[in-house]
Amino acid sequence: xxxxxxxxxxxxxxxxxxxxxxxxxxxxxxxxxxxxxxxxxxxxxxxxxxxxxxxxxxxxxxxxxxxxxxxxxxxxxxxxxxxxxxxxxxxxxxxxxxxxxxxxxxxxxxxxxxxxxxxxxxxxxxxxxxxxxxxxxxxxxxxxxxxx
Numbered sequence: 001x002x003x004x005x006x007x008x009x010x011x012x013x014x015x016x017x018x019x020x021x022x023x024x025x026x027x028x029x030x031x032x033x034x035x036x037x038x039x040x041x042x043x044x045x046x047x048x049x050x051x052x053x054x055x056x057x058x059x060x061x062x063x064x065x066x067x068x069x070x071x072x073x074x075x076x077x078x079x080x081x082x083x084x085x086x087x088x089x090x091x092x093x094x095x096x097x098x099x100x101x102x103x104x105x106x107x108x109x110x111x112x113x114x115x116x117x118x119x120x121x122x123x124x125x126x127x128x129x130x131x132x133x134x135x136x137x138x139x140x141x142x143x144x145x146x147x148x
Contacts, residue, residue: 003093005048005060005101008036012049015056019082028116032059035078048101050081050094057085060098064105065112072109074102079113095129099146109148114141 008016017033030038039045044067050058061078065071076098081091102111113131115122123133123142131144 001053003090003097004051005094005097006051008047008049008059012056016049016059019056019059019080020084021080022083022086025080025083028119028122029078029080032078032080035059035061045077048098050090050097052085052090057082057090058094060094062098062102072107073112074105074108074110075112075114076102091125092128095125099129103148111146111148112143113145114139114143117142 006012013036016036017031019032021029036047039047039061042063044064045061046063047059047061049056050060058081059078060076060080062074062076065073065075079091079095079098081094099111102108113126114137115126117123117136117140123144126144130146132146133142133144135143137143
């Protein structure tokens with residue numbers, strides 16, 4: 001069954017905020033409800049519900065950094081797959097769809113992602129897509145990039 005990215009709407013909001021991470025992952029990511037609220041105040045934040053068929057199984061949020069003086073740069077601020085759906089390859093398909101969507105934006109030159117340096121699973125996962133670590137940011141997270 002294919003993975004798709006859909007808008008977060010009134011109809012799927014409850015499904016998205018009910019998605020859960022594994023206990024050891026909860027410190028790595030802001031809640032989906034916080035992220036959706038945050039995006040409501042910033043028009044350059046794009047939220048997507050990750051679907052497996054008709055079932056919401058994840059959430060992601062990406063942002064254009066043009067307003068921060070970095071035209072052509074996009075950053076993935078949130079990416080999660082529900083704990084019951086992890087380890088099945090859905091995250092890989094979802095991130096591929098997200099990268100395709102971001103690459104289709106006009107003028108995109110670079111895609112950034114950040115993660116907790118103590119999370120080796122994230123490092124390996126993002127590295128397998130071509131993300132290259134470029135350093136630690138002010139929040140002490142590792143930043144990695146794909147240059148296009």
